[in-house]
Every structure is written in structure tokens, then in C-alpha cells.
Amino acid sequence: MxxxxxxxxxxxxxxxxxxxxxxxxxxxxxxxxxxxxxxxxxxxGQVIVRGQIGxxxxxxxxxxxxxxxxxxxxxxxxxxxxxxxxxxxxxxxxxxxxxxxxxxxxxxxxxxxxxxxxxxxxxxxxxxxxxxxxxxxxxxxxxxxxxxFKKEQLPLITQDYHDDGSGKSPRYYQLQAINKTIEAVSRGQKRMLLVMATGTGKTYTAFQIIWRLWKSRQKKRILFLADRNILVDQTKTNDFQPFGEALTKVTKRTVDPAYEIHLALYQALTGPEEYQKAFKQVDPDFFDLIIIDECHRGSAADDSAWREILEYFRGATQVGLTATPKETEEVSNIDYFGEPVYTYSLKEGIEDGFLAPYKVVRVDIDVDLQGWRPTKGQMDKNGELIEDRIYNQKDFDRTLVIDERTQLVAETVTSYLKCTDPMAKTIIFCNDINHAERMRRALVNLNPGQIAKNEKYVMKITGDDEIGKAQLDNFINPKKAYPVIATTSELMTTGVDAQTCKLIVLDQNIQSMTKFKQIIGRGTRINDKYNKLWFTILDFKKATELFADETFDGEPVQIMERTPEEIDEGKVDIETPPEHPDDENTITENPPSDYDAQTDGTTDDQLPINNDDWGEITDDDEEKRFIKFHVSGVTVKKMAERVQYYDTDGKLVTESFKDYTRKTMGSQFSSLDEFVKRWNTADRKQTVIDELEEVGIIWEALTQEVGIDLDPFDMICHVVYDQPALTRKERANNVKKRNYFTKYSDTAQTVLDNLLNKYADVGVQEIESMQVLKVQPFNQIGSLSEIIKKGFGGKPQYEQAISELEAEIYQPTQQTA
Known part of the structure; x- marks a missing residue:
């Protein structure tokens, strides 16, 4: 044959x-x-967001x-x-x-x-x-x-990764971070820094590093340090579970030398008193590898508690993990660890599609911009004489509480959720615990229907509130609907893996770039299963001006929406009072003495979750520090609310989706004639539609902004080339007027007439799929194969008829002249 x-x-x-x-x-x-x-x-695949569509x-x-x-x-x-x-x-x-x-x-x-x-x-x-x-x-x-590579490095460099049999493997940047760290260790490097944006899997990366070093027996006893119970517990239960019986969590300030892998809160290992320094229970050479999670927090300062532990085990290899390396005159990660062996930025994560892009809605409140001054001798709600000066944005909810301002913020958040998704997980960052409680109360009163369904719709989750803290796991669990809105101060700024958080509200004075990046990181995780592809930042305190800082590496996504004219803020004369320190600067690196006395001998589960909880001030503490005046009856209103986008240089850009479409089409086609030629010569119009979607033109979003349901071809002609809008129904009627179908058999005429009606109702995409012949009204004519064979003589003839039908639909008119 x-x-x-x-x-x-x-x-x-x-x-x-x-x-x-x-x-x-x-x-x-x-x-x-x-x-x-x-x-x-x-x-x-990078997420493109247009309006409310991603x-x-x-x-x-x-x-x-x-x-x-x-x-x-x-x-x-x-x-x-x-x-x-x-x-x-x-x-x-x-x-x-x-x-x-x-x-x-x-x-x-x-x-x-x-x-x-x-x-x-x-x-x-x-x-x-x-x-x-x-x-x-x-x-x-x-x-x-x-x-x-030298010969003696190869046994470590070639040590196998952990394989759980599920097919899970590290992402490309995790591979780089792991391999570069292993290679550095094989060269004898003692200190290393890994910088990876929040949500990119630092703990999983750390696990694979430890696994390979441990399995190769290059490192036999390992300490993983974190500053939050939730981080330690999640690490033990999830990523580090394969270590099995070799793994333990340090509790009751006791380091058990029988184990090889130790997870610990650094608060459980140290303290200001010598008897609290549990790390000294073992010799300085006991640990030969220490991994420090979120090392920008505790180990950056020379006098920090973490640094004390690291110095004690100075002979160990030490690897710092952070999303936000801290570099100031006082503290430095790089000074201790050296230049990062690998960096994966927020910007890279968004471009690769591993992190969620975001839009910013800036809300300006009149009293924030213009300031508020008490009348002479005015007393606050508690009978305190209000200091006579002008209070502005940095004062509100720190030294002065205006009930109406809290109410307006709560109303704006509620309105946004009602217009988008009332069940979207939301974190509201407040100035302190008192502010978080008042915000919770305002939101409860504004959402009685949701509260009736479930009283945990709004929860205050702060370091002082055991009931609220107990709901933290439910808040971050995508499978749990409640709580929906969390009001907080410091507790949720870092380490909270909120995969489905879709709204972050900033009503807190934030001046630290490190803290700002950490807060933004609460929303950057993507969860395709729960349709969490992007998130919104609702900013009441101008915190997002930090996007313009040269140290910020991840610009917001470009959102194409109509926005009001920006207010000329330069005309507002505001007397600036002495600034109070930013929250981050008030957080002590070492626990206060009353904390030590209270927690000595307790289990880790009774310890505060992290340093930030020492920064969360109670009402009593506030009285010791300064008087907080509380007033009501002040007229407060929004002066502007606008969507903003900052480019890679930190420059503000405001652009509608129509403007974006015009600019994008200009880079794809030099003229209307070129676009029409590409459309008419395409075997399938869907191909051109897909090509335009690839460059970020989302038809549903464009339709919402234009306000007319047009065919993609006519949408482009109308929006980009200023041609009169011609609807699908008008195009279909033009074809029928030309009596075009008479050259076909009766069956074919019936099929084509119904296809034309489908086009008028749905669009050209519908008629280009043969599967449409399986549904009504076509299935009443015959099966798909019968229609093609009997009505048209075969598949090639059917496809030719569809091409001719499309040519008739898009026959040049005055619109494309």
C-alpha cells in the first residue's frame, strides 16, 4: 500500500x-x-479593568x-x-x-x-x-x-524541591527567589533579603528554601520568626505541614530542642526582662538557619527585639522576607541583610496577572480642606473647653471627632457598596480603636436590612476586641460570607490574607510608605473562583498621594470613567496645626511594662497578635496622651468625588474609556479606511473583536459609557471616527430592504432570515457559530447537518453564505464613506 x-x-x-x-x-x-x-x-494574564468590569x-x-x-x-x-x-x-x-x-x-x-x-x-x-x-x-x-558553580556547591544546588503530588509547582518568580537564595547559601553567604510583593507567596517560597536546605542536611535546625499568631498558625497548618513531626510551634516561652523546625512569635522569645529572653535557653549555635517574616517590622532597627535574637544566633544563616523593605535614616533592612538577592515588585505582579489591579476613588470633604474652628468658648459633648484653633484633616478622629464627618464617610461607603456589591469584603482603616468603633456603629445604623440578615455584617476587628479578633478568620475565608465590613486601626495592616477583599477604605492619616504599601497589599490578592480580579481604594485622607512617591512601585490600574472637574484646592487657606505623629511612629518596638507583667508565663494564644496592637490605644490611654474633643452639629459635605489613575511615573491621569478607546485604536489603525478594510477582509469578525479586546477594549464597558447598544464595528466607527450611530436593527433592516435572499432556496432563505434576526438581537458573534443552528428557531427546520446539507449543499457553501451575509450587513453606507 x-x-x-x-x-x-x-x-x-x-x-x-x-x-x-x-x-x-x-x-x-x-x-x-x-x-x-x-x-x-x-x-x-494581566487583569484589565473598565468601569466595574474586569x-x-x-x-x-x-x-x-x-x-x-x-x-x-x-x-x-x-x-x-x-x-x-x-x-x-x-x-x-x-x-x-x-x-x-x-x-x-x-x-x-x-x-x-x-x-x-x-x-x-x-x-x-x-x-x-x-x-x-x-x-x-x-x-x-x-x-x-x-x-x-563550584563542585562543592552542586549537592545543595541540585537538592530536590518538595513535591506534594498535586502538580503544584512554584511560579517563575518564586523559582528565581528560591534558586537564588539556595545558590547564595551554597556560596557561604550568611545574610540574605528577599523582597516580594504582598500576595506573591513569600511563605511558600520560604518553605521550599527551608525544605531543600533541611533535606540536604546543610541546615539541621531552623527557626521561622513571625510577629503575628495568625501568620504562625497559618504557616504551620498550610505551607509547612509537610515537615510533619519535625515541626513545632514555640509556646509558653519554651524552646524544645527535640524538634528541628521551630515556628515562633518573636514576642514569645524575648522581652525587656532577662528572664523573658527564651531564645537564650539554647546555645548560640543551636539554630543554623533563621527565616524572618515581615522583616521590615521588627529587625530593621538596631535596637529592635528581633535584632537581639538575630545577634544572639549570629552564626546562623539569616534570610529576611518582606514586601516593603524599610530604608530610613533610623532603620535599614539593607544595612543588616545586604542588597536583596531577588526582588519581585507589586508592579510586576500586576503586569503578570498574579496580583489584582486597583482603582482609586478620592473623596474630598469640605471640613478636611477648609478646616473647622470652634466658636469662642465652645464646649465639646463631654463638657471640655475646645482649644481655639483651626482643626484640619490630620486632626479629625485624632484630636477632634466630628460626628457628622464619621456619618458622611459611612454613608459614602454604604452608597458605594449598594451601587456595586453589598457583600463585597471591605476593610476600613481608621485612626484608632475609638474611631473604628464609631465607624462600626455608623455603618450598622446605615445598613439595618443587612444587619437583620446577619448581625456580623459589620464588625470591629481590633487588637483590644476578642469578639472581633475571633471573626478575623471568617473575614479572610472566601467561603464565609460574614463579616462583610471590618473596621480596624492597626491589626489588619499586615499579614491578613484577605483573598476576596474588594474595597479598602482609607480614613486614616498615613505618611509612611511602608505602612501604605502594606495596607494596599490587603487587596492585591486575586481569587478567580470568587471573581476577585481587582479592587477599589476609597480614599478620604489623601493617602493615595503616596502613589506619586518615587519609592512606590505599583501604579493603579487605568479606569475609564467620567470624572468631575477637580477642585482647585490651592485657593483653600488652611492653618496647619502641629502635626501628631503617624500611627506607625507611635508603635513601640518593645512591649510596654504593663504588657510584660500581664503576659509573663502565658501561652502564645494569649499574647497580642503583633507590635501594632501595642500601638492600638484605648480610651484611657488617649486621655493620658491628649484630650480628644468630640463635637456634633457641624455641617459636613463632600466637595468632590473622582476616580483617579496614576501612571508609572506617579503622575495623575484622568481619562474616560472613550478616550482610551480612541487612543488605542489610533495605535492599531492609521485611519477609518484601514479599520474598515481589516473588518471586511476578516474571515470571522470575532477575530477582530478578540484582537481589540486583547488591547483592552471591553465592549460591555464601552456600551455602558456610550449609552447605546451598538455592534462592535459601529461602536468603533461612532466613538473613534465620529460616524453616526447605526444600530444592529437598522443594519438588519437595510439588508432585508435589498431583497438579498432571493438567490437562495426556500430553506436557506428561512435560515438566513433567522440569522439576520439573531444578529439584530445579539450581534455578529452569534451568527458566526454553527452551534446557533441547534437552537430555536433553527431546530424546527431540521438538525444542524440537515440544514447545512439540504439548505446550502454542504459546509463550504454554508460558510460562503455566512460570509456573503456579513458582507451585506456591513455594506458601505454613508456611515463609512
Whole structure:
């Protein structure tokens, strides 16, 4: 029997990979199970937000990644169909290689390879045949020389990752962070800093680092330090669970030397009194690895409690983890740990689609901008004489409480939730515990219907409130609907993994960039399952002006909405009183003496959750520090409410979605004629629609802003090129007037007439899918195959009829002249 020869140029990219590239790789000795992975998705796809709608950009996967061992990448192979040049995929492969930090890139069309070899700077690219593909040993040896690995480093560098059998593997940036840390340890480096944005999996990264060092026996006793019970407990239960019986949590200020992996609150290991320094129960050389979570908090200052522990175990390898390294004149992470071995920023996380983008709604209140001054001799609600001066934004809810201002903030939050999603998890950051309680009360009174359904709709979650703290786990659990709104001060600024938090309200004076980044981090986690792709920041205190700071690395998403004219704030004359310190600066690094006496000998579960709780002041403490005046009867109103977007340079940009569409289309098509030509020549209009969605044009959002339900073609013509709006129904009627269907059989005419009606109702996407023939009214005519065969004579004839129908629908009119 004669074998039919398949022409290689007719093969798809997948066929080229299957029939030519994979056999070539396997023949060179690469193991199919442990060293070859196909369709490796490195990014999740950036979330594009328009109005209240979010969608992910489609991302391409690396065709093939080659590994020395699982999670130790060496090379990227990018394939193209044979109709393209052999090196067509090189630039794409170079981009993937940059993410994975591998030096070997191959591009192929099935005829051979273009081999890009960064280890050979004298000849970066060469062409090799399919039979000349390098062996695993060849690339590994070249890689080791390229990275400068010495023989004694290899046992640690090649130590296996933990594999739980679920198929979970580190993301590309986690791989880099883990591998770079392991390599640094193998070189004998003692102190390392990893900077990874909130929500990017620092704890999982730390687990894999510890696992490989522990399994290799390079490090035998490990201490993982955190400053919050919830962090320690989550770590023990989740990421660190594979350590099994080797793992313990330090409780009752007792370090048990029988265990190898120790999780501890640093508050449980130290204190101002010598007898509280539990870390001294073991010798200074007991721990040979210490991981410090959120190290910007406790270990940055020379006199901090964490630093005391680190200095005691100075011989141990010490790795600091933080999303926000602290660098000021007084404190420095880098001074202690050195320059970061790896950094993955908030901006990178948003661009890759691993972190949620966000929009900012700035709300300006008149008393904040213009200030408030008491009348002569005015007494507050408690009978205190109010100091005669002008109070402004930094005073409110710190030295002066205005009930009406609290009410207005609560009303604005309630209105926003009612207009978007009343069940959207919300964190409101207040100045102190008293402020958080008053905000809770105002929100309860404004939401009686929700409170009737569940009294936990609004909860105060602060360090002094055991009932509120007990609800923290429920708040961050996506499966738990309640609480919905949490009012807080300091307790939830860090370490709270609120995956479904969709609204962050800033009614707190924030001047610290570190604290601002941590607060923003409460909303940056993505949860596709619960439709949490982006979040909103509702800012009442101008805190988001910190976006313009050069140390901020993640700009808000561009939101295309109409916004009011900005108020000219420069005309407002405000007398600025002496500033009170920012909350962060009032937090003591060491517990106060009354705390020590109270908690000595208690279990960790009875300890405050973290340093911030020492900063949470009670009403009694407030009286000792300063008098807080409390007034009511003040007229308070909003002066402006607007959506803002800051670009990568921290500059304010305000732009409608129509403006964005015009600008984007200008970069895609030089003229209306070019767009019309692309539309008319496309075999499927859906292809053009998808292309425009890829660059961020979301039709539903554009329809909402324009206020007219138009076909995508007419929407672009109207919005971008100022053509008169022509509806789908008008286009369909124009086709019917031309008596176009008469050349077809009766059955075909009936089908096409119904398809035209479908177009008028739904759009061109509907008529381009054959599946529409399976539903009413088409299924009354016959089955899909019967309609195509009897009505049109076959599939090619049916597809031709659809093309002609679309040509009639989009026949040039005055609109596109």
C-alpha cells in the first residue's frame, strides 16, 4: 500500500512539535517525565479593568521548557509552523528565558534550530540540525560554568524541591527567589533579603528554601520568626505541614530542642526582662538557619527585639522576607541583610496577572480642606473647653471627632457598596480603636436590612476586641460570607490574607510608605473562583498621594470613567496645626511594662497578635496622651468625588474609556479606511473583536459609557471616527430592504432570515457559530447537518453564505464613506 506523504509546510505548530521537535529532543537523551514540559504557562494574564468590569489578557505559554531536574530550568524552545522561518520564535523565546533566567533558547520550525547560547558571547546564535540538539549533560555543564558553580556547591544546588503530588509547582518568580537564595547559601553567604510583593507567596517560597536546605542536611535546625499568631498558625497548618513531626510551634516561652523546625512569635522569645529572653535557653549555635517574616517590622532597627535574637544566633544563616523593605535614616533592612538577592515588585505582579489591579476613588470633604474652628468658648459633648484653633484633616478622629464627618464617610461607603456589591469584603482603616468603633456603629445604623440578615455584617476587628479578633478568620475565608465590613486601626495592616477583599477604605492619616504599601497589599490578592480580579481604594485622607512617591512601585490600574472637574484646592487657606505623629511612629518596638507583667508565663494564644496592637490605644490611654474633643452639629459635605489613575511615573491621569478607546485604536489603525478594510477582509469578525479586546477594549464597558447598544464595528466607527450611530436593527433592516435572499432556496432563505434576526438581537458573534443552528428557531427546520446539507449543499457553501451575509450587513453606507 502506498504511503501518503504529508507536506511539512501544511502542518500546524502542534504537529511540528510532536513530529519533529520532541523526537529530536528525546533522541538527545532528555527524559520525557522529569526534564521536558510543554505549554508552560509563566504568567496568569494581566487583569484589565473598565468601569466595574474586569477581564484577563490572554497570555501565551512557552512551548517547551527543559529542566536539569524538576523546577531547575535550563532552556526554552519556541516552535512555529514550517511556513515560517526557522528563527521566527526566537524573540518570544528570549522573553520566556528572561523570566526563567535561563541562558539557552532554541527556535524551530521543524527543519532545524536557531540556538541562542548566552554562555558563548563570541557567537550568541548558531543554526544546528535536528540531530545536533545538545544533550542534558552538555547544557548542564555549560550552565554550571556560566553560573560559576563550584563542585562543592552542586549537592545543595541540585537538592530536590518538595513535591506534594498535586502538580503544584512554584511560579517563575518564586523559582528565581528560591534558586537564588539556595545558590547564595551554597556560596557561604550568611545574610540574605528577599523582597516580594504582598500576595506573591513569600511563605511558600520560604518553605521550599527551608525544605531543600533541611533535606540536604546543610541546615539541621531552623527557626521561622513571625510577629503575628495568625501568620504562625497559618504557616504551620498550610505551607509547612509537610515537615510533619519535625515541626513545632514555640509556646509558653519554651524552646524544645527535640524538634528541628521551630515556628515562633518573636514576642514569645524575648522581652525587656532577662528572664523573658527564651531564645537564650539554647546555645548560640543551636539554630543554623533563621527565616524572618515581615522583616521590615521588627529587625530593621538596631535596637529592635528581633535584632537581639538575630545577634544572639549570629552564626546562623539569616534570610529576611518582606514586601516593603524599610530604608530610613533610623532603620535599614539593607544595612543588616545586604542588597536583596531577588526582588519581585507589586508592579510586576500586576503586569503578570498574579496580583489584582486597583482603582482609586478620592473623596474630598469640605471640613478636611477648609478646616473647622470652634466658636469662642465652645464646649465639646463631654463638657471640655475646645482649644481655639483651626482643626484640619490630620486632626479629625485624632484630636477632634466630628460626628457628622464619621456619618458622611459611612454613608459614602454604604452608597458605594449598594451601587456595586453589598457583600463585597471591605476593610476600613481608621485612626484608632475609638474611631473604628464609631465607624462600626455608623455603618450598622446605615445598613439595618443587612444587619437583620446577619448581625456580623459589620464588625470591629481590633487588637483590644476578642469578639472581633475571633471573626478575623471568617473575614479572610472566601467561603464565609460574614463579616462583610471590618473596621480596624492597626491589626489588619499586615499579614491578613484577605483573598476576596474588594474595597479598602482609607480614613486614616498615613505618611509612611511602608505602612501604605502594606495596607494596599490587603487587596492585591486575586481569587478567580470568587471573581476577585481587582479592587477599589476609597480614599478620604489623601493617602493615595503616596502613589506619586518615587519609592512606590505599583501604579493603579487605568479606569475609564467620567470624572468631575477637580477642585482647585490651592485657593483653600488652611492653618496647619502641629502635626501628631503617624500611627506607625507611635508603635513601640518593645512591649510596654504593663504588657510584660500581664503576659509573663502565658501561652502564645494569649499574647497580642503583633507590635501594632501595642500601638492600638484605648480610651484611657488617649486621655493620658491628649484630650480628644468630640463635637456634633457641624455641617459636613463632600466637595468632590473622582476616580483617579496614576501612571508609572506617579503622575495623575484622568481619562474616560472613550478616550482610551480612541487612543488605542489610533495605535492599531492609521485611519477609518484601514479599520474598515481589516473588518471586511476578516474571515470571522470575532477575530477582530478578540484582537481589540486583547488591547483592552471591553465592549460591555464601552456600551455602558456610550449609552447605546451598538455592534462592535459601529461602536468603533461612532466613538473613534465620529460616524453616526447605526444600530444592529437598522443594519438588519437595510439588508432585508435589498431583497438579498432571493438567490437562495426556500430553506436557506428561512435560515438566513433567522440569522439576520439573531444578529439584530445579539450581534455578529452569534451568527458566526454553527452551534446557533441547534437552537430555536433553527431546530424546527431540521438538525444542524440537515440544514447545512439540504439548505446550502454542504459546509463550504454554508460558510460562503455566512460570509456573503456579513458582507451585506456591513455594506458601505454613508456611515463609512
Amino acid at each position: 502506498q504511503t501518503k506523504t504529508i507536506k511539512k509546510s501544511n502542518l500546524t505548530e502542534t504537529d511540528i512539535i510532536t513530529k519533529f521537535i520532541l523526537p529530536s529532543i528525546k533522541n538527545a537523551g532528555w527524559d520525557d517525565m522529569t526534564q521536558i514540559r510543554q505549554e508552560v504557562k509563566l504568567r496568569d 477581564m484577563r489578557k490572554t497570555v501565551k505559554s512557552a512551548d517547551i521548557v527543559l529542566y536539569h531536574k524538576p523546577n531547575m530550568p535550563l532552556a526554552v524552545i519556541e516552535a512555529k509552523a514550517n511556513k515560517y522561518d526557522v528563527g521566527k520564535g526566537m524573540q518570544q523565546g528570549l522573553d520566556y528565558a528572561r523570566l526563567l533566567e535561563v541562558p539557552f533558547i532554541f527556535a524551530s520550525n521543524g527543519d532545524g534550530y536557531i540556538f541562542h547560547d548566552k554562555t558563548n558571547p563570541t557567537q550568541l546564535e548558531t543554526e544546528i540540525s535536528l540531530d545536533e540538539f545538545p544533550t542534558p549533560t552538555d547544557l548542564w555543564n555549560k550552565y554550571c560554568i556560566y553560573r560559576g
